[in-house]
Amino acid sequence: MTNFSEQQKQLKIQQGIRKQEDELVISIQIALDNHNSYGDLEESQFRNIVRVSDTTESTEVIKNFLLYQLGRDRKWGRGEDSLAFIIIRDIETKIKNIAITIAEYAKTDDPDDLKNIHLELTRRYLGYGARYLVYKRKGEI
Template sequence: MSEQSDPQKQLKIQKGILQAEDELVVWIQTALDNTKYGDLEESQFRNLVRLSDTTDSAEVIKNFIRYQVGRDKKWGRGKESLAEKIIEDIDGNIQKKAQEIAKSCQSDFKPIWLEMIRRYLGYGARYLKYKRDGIQV
């Protein structure tokens, strides 16, 4: 039986990802609250979310972010930019957590990592919407 068709293993993987969701939300909210970026629109962030849904490569996602930085300053520039923080989270916090889940489930970590990146970015799009259009306290 392949790993994909093993329902017990898939259930355990999904449980691990669900248990990591609070961390994913906190990481992206921290990134949006504590980095420098310009007038980034929700639609631009959603483009990144859409790309993440259509690729099986973390490198493609990071490449798209870097491309956006090259196009304009809305993602920020330099070490304190939103773009760099997202890439840092993808290669750091998210990758490490995905490896922990994969190890505990005896599974390939890459699909777990990609699912977690997608969720992280999706939560980011929601939080950006709140920051841009929500009631600012």
């Protein structure tokens, strides 16, 4: 692939990601609005998952960390209806499907591109969640 066509592909990927940001924000807000799915989750605990996402190249590592948190205490909820499982399902379905759509838009069938798109979307989703949780804890009336 020429340098120019690689740049074009990366530009389309970034455009595709930006076009899907509303969907990511809405999805994490829906998850966090369901307060029955989690306990007294603190902002710092949610930021920990954001840090994990920023320091790995694997969505599996992120999901593993969520399961670890779920096993530690009830702040992430319990069982299949927990916030942790809702986030894992979003990563595995909603976010994965958005990543596939973006890869198709960018006309790439490179599995590394798909993995990188999926990871970037997951990072953004979690980052938007951290912001929204601050609102839920401190700004909601």
